Every structure is written in C-alpha cells, then in structure tokens.
Amino acid sequence: MNPAKLSLYVAGNNPKTEKLIAHVRSLCEQSFGADVLFEVVNVLEHPEIAERESIMATPTLVREYPLPRRHIVGDFTQTDRVLQALEMNFQP
Amino acid sequence: MVQELNQKPVIKLPTGIVGLDHITNGGLPKGRTTLVTGSAGTAKTVLASQFLYEGITKFNQSGVFVTFEESPDDIRSNMLGFGWDIPTCEQKGQWVFVDASRQPNETLVVGHYDLTALVARIQYAVEKVGAQRVALDSLGAIFAQFTDVSLLRSELFRIAWSLKSMGVTTIMTAERTQEYGEIARFGVEEFVADNVIILRNVLEEEKRRRTIEVLKFRGTSHRKGEYPFTIIPNQGIVVIPLSAIELQQKSSKLRITSGSKELDRMCGGGFFRDSVILVSGATGTGKTLMATEFMAGGALNGERCLLFAFEESRDQLFRNAIGWGFDFEAMEQQGLLKVVCEYPETAGLEDHLIEMKRVIEEFKPNRVAIDSLSALERISTAKGFREFVIALTSFIKHQEVAGLFSSTTPTLLGGASITEAHISTITDSIILLRYVELYGEMRRGLTVLKMRGSTHDKNIREFTIDAHGMHIGAPFRDISGILSGNFTRLVPDEIQRMSNMFMDDDIEK
Numbered sequence: 309m310n311p312a313k314l315s316l317y318v319a320g321n322n323p324k325t326e327k328l329i330a331h332v333r334s335l336c337e338q339s340f341g342a343d344v345l346f347e348v349v350n351v352l353e354h355p356e357i358a359e360r361e362s363i364m365a366t367p368t369l370v371r372e373y374p375l376p377r378r379h380i381v382g383d384f385t386q387t388d389r390v391l392q393a394l395e396m397n398f399q400p
Numbered sequence: 401m402v403q404e405l406n407q408k409p410v411i412k413l414p415t416g417i418v419g420l421d422h423i424t425n426g427g428l429p430k431g432r433t434t435l436v437t438g439s440a441g442t443a444k445t446v447l448a449s450q451f452l453y454e455g456i457t458k459f460n461q462s463g464v465f466v467t468f469e470e471s472p473d474d475i476r477s478n479m480l481g482f483g484w485d486i487p488t489c490e491q492k493g494q495w496v497f498v499d500a501s502r503q504p505n506e507t508l509v510v511g512h513y514d515l516t517a518l519v520a521r522i523q524y525a526v527e528k529v530g531a532q533r534v535a536l537d538s539l540g541a542i543f544a545q546f547t548d549v550s551l552l553r554s555e556l557f558r559i560a561w562s563l564k565s566m567g568v569t570t571i572m573t574a575e576r577t578q579e580y581g582e583i584a585r586f587g588v589e590e591f592v593a594d595n596v597i598i599l600r601n602v603l604e605e606e607k608r609r610r611t612i613e614v615l616k617f618r619g620t621s622h623r624k625g626e627y628p629f630t631i632i633p634n635q636g637i638v639v640i641p642l643s644a645i646e647l648q649q650k651s652s653k654l655r656i657t658s659g660s661k662e663l664d665r666m667c668g669g670g671f672f673r674d675s676v677i678l679v680s681g682a683t684g685t686g687k688t689l690m691a692t693e694f695m696a697g698g699a700l701n702g703e704r705c706l707l708f709a710f711e712e713s714r715d716q717l718f719r720n721a722i723g724w725g726f727d728f729e730a731m732e733q734q735g736l737l738k739v740v741c742e743y744p745e746t747a748g749l750e751d752h753l754i755e756m757k758r759v760i761e762e763f764k765p766n767r768v769a770i771d772s773l774s775a776l777e778r779i780s781t782a783k784g785f786r787e788f789v790i791a792l793t794s795f796i797k798h799q800e801v802a803g804l805f806s807s808t809t810p811t812l813l814g815g816a817s818i819t820e821a822h823i824s825t826i827t828d829s830i831i832l833l834r835y836v837e838l839y840g841e842m843r844r845g846l847t848v849l850k851m852r853g854s855t856h857d858k859n860i861r862e863f864t865i866d867a868h869g870m871h872i873g874a875p876f877r878d879i880s881g882i883l884s885g886n887f888t889r890l891v892p893d894e895i896q897r898m899s900n901m902f903m904d905d906d907i908e909k
Contacts, residue, residue, distance in 0.1 A: 319516035351517040355524030358517045362502040365513040365546070382511030393508045 312340035313373040314394075315347045317358060319366040325350075332369060332384055339394045369394075410620040413532075413569045416454030417447070419639025423623040424614055429595055433560045433570040437583055438599030443610070443631055444573035446482070447599065448535035449475060450636040451571050453484045456494045461532040464525045464568075465497050468541035472497040483634040496525045500542070509546070515555040519562055526566055534568045540575040583615070594618040600626065605781050608748070612639055628787060630750035638754055640791055656767070656802055658690075659697025662872035663831075666848050666857035671829060675852065676793055676803040681833030685844055686863070687806035688712065689724060689870055690831070691769040694804045696726040698767045699736040706765035708756060709741045710775035717741070724869040738763050749780040749788045757795055765801055772806040793826050828852040836862070836882050845882050846872060 314336050318325045329348055336344050351358040351366055361370065371378040371394060384390045412426035421427050428434050428451075438444050452463030467475060475497075476486045489495035498521050526534065539556065546552055556572075563570045576583065579600050596615040601608055611626035629639040655670035658677075664670040671677055679690050691707065698705040709717055717739060721728045731737035740759055747755065760768060777785050796803040805827075830849040835842050847860040859875035860882050881887045
C-alpha cells in the first residue's frame, strides 16, 4: 500500500510558519504513521504550484493520498477537528 | 508606513470598447480598480473579457483574467462568439488565466486563514505576462466558496491594494440583486468603491433594454446617467453615447435633387446636400414613392444611394419602383443603389442602429432613405425610440450625407406621429403628405412645412401618382384645414373677397 501523501501550503518562511509546519507534520504522523510523505510549499516562492493545484487560501493542507483528495483550510489549532478531517473516509 | 505625497492627477486608460471611452471621458482610471456591478445576465463577464481583449489587440497591453465563476474553458468558448481568440493570445503570452473557479471536491475550513495564495497567484500571473490590465470575475462566487464575509472583505481589499501597487488597471465584477437598489451584494462596494460602473438589463414594456451607467469615478470626471448599449456578434459590447452628439456638423449650400423637379422647385431648388428630410403622411399617401424618387434621382446623377426598408420586401419595392418607371435592379447592378430590407422585429433597436451605421460606413452612400422610420417605433419603448432617432440622425449628419426618413401618421386625416415629435426639430426639412377629401373623392396634398436655410413654396399642392411617378400640381385654393383634417370648403366668391382684403389699395388702382 502506498504511504499517505500530504502537501501543506504556507505563505512565507518565518517562525510562525515553521511552528505551523511542525504542528501539522506531527498531526499527520499521528494519523498515518512515520512513513507519511509530507511536502511543504511556500506559495510566495512557488505561486505556479499554487496555481496548478488551485490553492486559494493559506494555510491549506491537501491530502493527496489516500483518496479522496481533500483540502483542509485553516490554522489547524482545533487539533481534533483536523485529525477527524484527515482521517475521514480512510480505513487503514 | 510613510505616505508619499504625490499629487498626480488621475490618468485614464482607454478601454478600446466602442462608446465606453466616451461616457467615461477617456477610459477607466489608470492604475485603479473599477467595480462593475449588475444583476444576472447584464454582460459583466463580457465586459471584463472585452476590457482585456481590446487591451491586447488595440493597445498591445497584456491582461490577466482571474475567474471565480466560469471555468477558463467556458470563457474561451463563450468569447469565441465575439471573434475573440483567447487561446492565441494565451499562446503569445498576452493573456493568462488565474483559475479560481475550480473547487476542490472537498474543502474543510478549520480555523483562521487568509487568501495569500490567491494574491500570490495573481501577482505571479501579472509579472509573468507584464500585464497592464486585470479582470476579476465575479466576486460573488468567492463569497460562496468562503463564508467568512468580513475576512473576505479585508482579503479583497488586500488584492485591490496589491493590484494598485503593481500599477495595473483592474475591473472587478460583482452581482447585484435588483436593477435599482444597493450597488452590490455582500457590501463589496465598501472596499473597492473608488470607481463604480453599473450594468442594467431592464424589462420595460416587455422589451429588454441594456444600459450602462458610470456611477462614480473618484477624482476624475465622467458622463452621467444611463446609456444604452448592445452586444453584437464579432464586436461585443457597443455603448451608444447619446451625449456624444455635438452640433458640429458642417453645412453645405450645395443642392441635390429630390428626384422630382416639381418638388425641387417647391424647396427652392432641391434639398441641401447634408440635410435630413422628414416625409410624413398617412398610409398610402406616397411616402415610399417619395423615397423611391429620392433614390432614383440620386442614382441618375451618379450618386450612391442606400435604402433601408422596414415595411416592404425587396420584391415588393422593386415591383413598385417599376410601376413608377424606375429600374432599381439596373441601379443596383451599376453599384449606385443598395437596398436593405429588414423586418423591424428581427433585432433590437440598438442592434438595428449599429447595423445601419455599419452598412452606411461600408457603402459610403451620398444619400440614405429610411422607409419607414416609424415602423421601428413598435419594437421599442418611447424613450428608447427617441434615443435611437437622435443617435441615427446625428450619425447621418456627421457622415455629411442627405437623409430622407418617412414617417407614418396614425390617422388618415391630419395628425402627427411620435416620430415627428422626436425629430421634427433636428430635421432640416419637413414634407407633409396628406389626404384631402374633395367632392367625395380622396386626393393627395403635399406641402413643404419647413426648409431650413432656404425659402420654399408654402402652398398645399395637389399631387398625383401615375406610371411615371409623382406629379405635383396646382395649390388647393378653395379648401382650408387640410393639415388638421377638418376641411372647410370655401366658395370662390369668398376666396376672391378674402384675397382682396389683403390687397394693397395702390395696386388696385
């Protein structure tokens, strides 16, 4: 089975985004285990990727795999809701 | 933040959209955002697309189209109907889409966010093609995507601000719920309220009428009020600027023939070359004949003649002309005559106006006849018709061609039509054709009511129609009240007595 793949879109590279990235990474590992593929895209550096992937808002977490593809928009402070959203329709 | 104290006046960016640059006094405020609002079906997307397309084709200015609602594919194929080849522009790097219409299947909002990604995408697109024009269409859809209205407002403000800092001129479109009410839904105008244009598509007397209004331009001037516009294939939006009419047309002393020697004599030697003549009469009084003679008279002198017929078919017109001794077919073959027959109901009045203008510009006639102008009355509201007549008359005058319009009066005897009320003051000559009831017989009378810049015959003369056209005869002497339709016959003695009353005593002696 393929490992889970997630992409996080953030704006900029600063302590705030660093903290957010670490937070979301740990949430993903909680859900999908340590071998999760986790990618971070800074939309200010790579707007063309944001364009290609139709990203409007930051931060956005995209669950690329497992399907269905799912976008979660927000600052991920409500951990339980994020986890719920990440795992929805997903049976390991 | 330190504010720069630059006090540059607002510069306008010509849009290239016909008529719009006139009512905006030169275009949209450059480097600013203009909000275009309208209810459903008011052509907001067309205006946004045209703004970009004209920029590319007329001014070599690249554009970015941010679509929130329709997919780029839909826009590409919809705009093809106007002859706008967006894919080619995209290939040349002049047009780029920012597709914000694609909704990911499932989006969940948890906590705070902002639209930095969208702003970054727009900036990226603007830089990529060196855009000078940006269109965002339409803001309503983004409010459906993200529900936090106050956040969206501040984000849209940020987008507008960042576009301004990039120096691009922007159109943002937004929905409104009523034709006459709040400017836009969601209070959009609160953050991009510097410049507002309203598009309307009002249903009036079962007829649709599109109008455009510049509500405000902060710091610069524009024309006020609603202006009719239409959307036509291969051209897009065409605004009809009524106030563009300026009384600047040149005037000529050169006379041209009316096609009838007798009528020329009555008019003091013919019509002026660049005058507009109104022929008014009840049905069957000879208006079409007069238009036919006007055309034939021109063609015989080698002038180019254009006839717009809204009442009769080509075949009917040609047959009638032959009946009066004129061969329209031969004139057409010589290239001196062009007959355009159209049923008034085939198009809206604005569309007729634009089509007529196009034909006139293409054929470059020396004289134009419209038979009849009043037939167009029935496809429009009174207000719309008045605007049409004024726009058409002024256009014809600017072309410096002679125009003859016929107008049907609603009553057989006497009377006036709406057409006359609208244009009698802007026409140079008015000819009245009236039925005269005389000893149990209907006869026809003709008089030149007005002949600007010339003396003319003031008699009401009898005219007859035969196989050689019309013939103007002697004045009606023993009858009065023809124009009002209330005839009074005067016995010859009475006429004699009355003429004597005004005769100078010296002359009698």
